[in-house]
Amino acid sequence: MDLYHVWCNLRPGVSDVEFADRIGRYLGELRDAERIEGFRVTRRKLGLGPADLGEFHIAIEARDLAQLDQAFRAVSTRAGPLEDLHAAVNQSARDLRFALYRDFPDPHRERGSEKF
Numbered sequence: 001m002d003l004y005h006v007w008c009n010l011r012p013g014v015s016d017v018e019f020a021d022r023i024g025r026y027l028g029e030l031r032d033a034e035r036i037e038g039f040r041v042t043r044r045k046l047g048l049g050p051a052d053l054g055e056f057h058i059a060i061e062a063r064d065l066a067q068l069d070q071a072f073r074a075v076s077t078r079a080g081p082l083e084d085l086h087a088a089v090n091q092s093a094r095d096l097r098f099a100l101y102r103d104f105p106d107p108h109r110e111r112g113s114e115k116f
Contacts, residue, residue: 002065002103005057005059022085030071039060056093
């Protein structure tokens with residue numbers, strides 16, 4: 001599983017609940033179209049976390065980079081209902097940070113060949 005991470009803060013005047021709803025509609029559409037496997041929206045608790053990461057964290061799960069690429073391709077058309085959902089999220093967020101991680105060890109990794 002590949003995990004695409006997004007950290008952000010809200011733009012002034014954006015409701016936290018409305019932001020969560022917008023994310024849910026947008027990423028739910030990608031999930032329902034099988035362009036991602038799932039997602040999770042979390043919020044920093046008790047102010048704990050690095051200051052340069054945003055208050056909100058979104059983790060998007062994809063089977064592999066091919067599926068994630070299909071999701072990016074669908075979003076990059078910048079057309080149709082998906083673009084409206086994407087724009088609503090983008091207009092709500094600021095200070096975005098991104099990262100891409102994978103489950104480890106990779107399921108196809110051969111055991112016994114590790115070098116120290």
